[in-house]
Amino acid sequence: MVLPTGVLPERNVLIRNGKIADLNLPDKTREGILSIDAKGMLLFAGFVDLHVHGGGGADFMDATPEAFETAVRAHLAHGTTLLYPTAMSATERDLTAFLQAFSAFRKTSLLASLTPGVHLEGPYFAGAGQKSSGAQPTDVLRLPDLDEVKRLLAVADGAILRWDAAPELEGAGSFAKYLTERGVRVAVAHTDATAEECANGYEHGFSHVTHFYNANSMHRKRDQKVYAGVVEATYLDDRVSVELIGDGCHIPREDILLALKIKGCDKVSVITDATRIAGTDLKQAKLGSLTNGRDVIVEDGVAKLPDRSSFAGSIATMDRCLCVLCRDYGISPELATVMLSLAPAKYMGADATKGSIEIGKDADLLLVDSEWRVRKVILGGKPLSAEAL
Numbered sequence: 325m326v327l328p329t330g331v332l333p334e335r336n337v338l339i340r341n342g343k344i345a346d347l348n349l350p351d352k353t354r355e356g357i358l359s360i361d362a363k364g365m366l367l368f369a370g371f372v373d374l375h376v377h378g379g380g381g382a383d384f385m386d387a388t389p390e391a392f393e394t395a396v397r398a399h400l401a402h403g404t405t406l407l408y409p410t411a412m413s414a415t416e417r418d419l420t421a422f423l424q425a426f427s428a429f430r431k432t433s434l435l436a437s438l439t440p441g442v443h444l445e446g447p448y449f450a451g452a453g454q455k456s457s458g459a460q461p462t463d464v465l466r467l468p469d470l471d472e473v474k475r476l477l478a479v480a481d482g483a484i485l486r487w488d489a490a491p492e493l494e495g496a497g498s499f500a501k502y503l504t505e506r507g508v509r510v511a512v513a514h515t516d517a518t519a520e521e522c523a524n525g526y527e528h529g530f531s532h533v534t535h536f537y538n539a540n541s542m543h544r545k546r547d548q549k550v551y552a553g554v555v556e557a558t559y560l561d562d563r564v565s566v567e568l569i570g571d572g573c574h575i576p577r578e579d580i581l582l583a584l585k586i587k588g589c590d591k592v593s594v595i596t597d598a599t600r601i602a603g604t605d606l607k608q609a610k611l612g613s614l615t616n617g618r619d620v621i622v623e624d625g626v627a628k629l630p631d632r633s634s635f636a637g638s639i640a641t642m643d644r645c646l647c648v649l650c651r652d653y654g655i656s657p658e659l660a661t662v663m664l665s666l667a668p669a670k671y672m673g674a675d676a677t678k679g680s681i682e683i684g685k686d687a688d689l690l691l692v693d694s695e696w697r698v699r700k701v702i703l704g705g706k707p708l709s710a711e712a713l
Contacts, residue, residue: 325367326657327681328666337367339687339705347683360707362691365699368661369680370405370688371642372668374486374567375443375534375595377410377611379602379641384409384442385613387421392429396438398603399596400708402641403698405688406669406678408485409439410597412612413446413460416472423480430483437704440674441485444476445534448489448499449514456490456516456539459611459629459636461618468499477506485672488513488534491525504529509671512554514539519552519560526561532671533558535597536566536583538574538635559586565671570594570645570664571638573626577653589659593668594645599627599637611636647696 325335325347338346338357378384380398382391392409399407411422423442430436448468450456468489477484486509489496500510512525513534518541522530533540533554541553558564566583568575574597583592596602601609601622610617611627620627620636627636646664649655655663661680669679677686687705690698701708 325681326369326661328658328662330658331366335367337681337689339702342687342704342706344681344683344685344687347681360691360700360702365691365693366657367681368403368646368657368690368692369665370678370690370701370703371403371646371664372593372666372672372674372679373399373404373407373596373598373642374593374668374671375410375445376404376407376598376602377412377637378600379598379604381600381604381606381609383600383610383612383614383617384426385411385414385418385422385617387418387425387613389425389429389432392425392439393433393435395600396429396433396435399598399641400435400438400701400703402603402643403646403690403701404438404642405701405703406438406440406674408441408443408672410443410445413449413464414612415447415464416476418613418616419444419447419476420479423476423483426483427481440672441483442480443486443488444484445488445513448493448496450490450492450516456514456541459618459620459634460514461612467493468495470495470498470502473499473502477508484508486511486532489530490515490517491528491530492517492521496525497528500525500529504531512540512558515554516541517554517557519554519557522554522557523561526557526564531564533564533566535569535574535595537579538569565591565593565667567593567595567668569597569638569640570642570648571596571626571640572644572648572652573624574635574638580649580653580655584659589662590667590670592663593671594642594649594663595668596640596642596645597637598640601627601639602641643696643698646692646698650696
């Protein structure tokens, strides 16, 4: 059993009414209780993915309940038991369609409890011609518009739990303050901000950095003057948390270890930033909706724009991230479970019921073998069959 404090061997976990009821049930009390034999595997808390665009061949920007169902189910099969569907930069019309599709999904799907709300990545980002735009469609990037924000919040009816923007943009401070006052988490993303501009954003309500190191500024020269950037400002502010793409391609081992050393594991979440390609064998697809998304290709285990100018999200599921952390980067299981489950749950305010194996929390659990592969997913105390996934 993997806890944030260490790995406890040979424990019997009792689940009652979908909750964890006991973490050291004596063998003699097991008679008459339906048992699952872990067979030497490790028991992890279900993964929590803060930033995920799609999977199983569907993108949330396809804006249909069926697309949400397909993508959520694909990630559940790989151990993600809580996720926040992510929209990329788009027109107000397309973001509205995304929000309406999420609402329809929540009303009809048996998996609605896995998605308490959504994450908007954009569209208020640094514009065309800047490296920080990454794979975001530059033709829809724009300055923060509070009237548009209010309209989208009204459509969402409480579903928008997080919104990303570039803090150096005109109006970004008011944007962050307005959303923070309404309980929406605001994150720095796709930005060319100086450290001073970023620090100012933190004073106005920005509290997190989207895919840290990727599409974020750092120490560089501009007009013959050297500036620090988002990376340095974030390391200097203990209030701010970060997320890192854990596919083994976006972030080198040393950068993850540095983030852990400076921020502490409770402020470092690992995400997939997964596209529709995740959980499939596709070698090319659309990033964003099928009708107006960007073409992407798969090479070397990562999605890229066809001209190789930028990575374009990942093709990872969270079990791959676990394997990267523990097998490839040598991170301990107890640190990995914080980064993959507890830290993201805490950031979203869901840690009272999710993110770790504790008495009273939801019994969303995973059995992981010695090769760091998820062998069984237990959702609300019920083992999921292949047919269910």
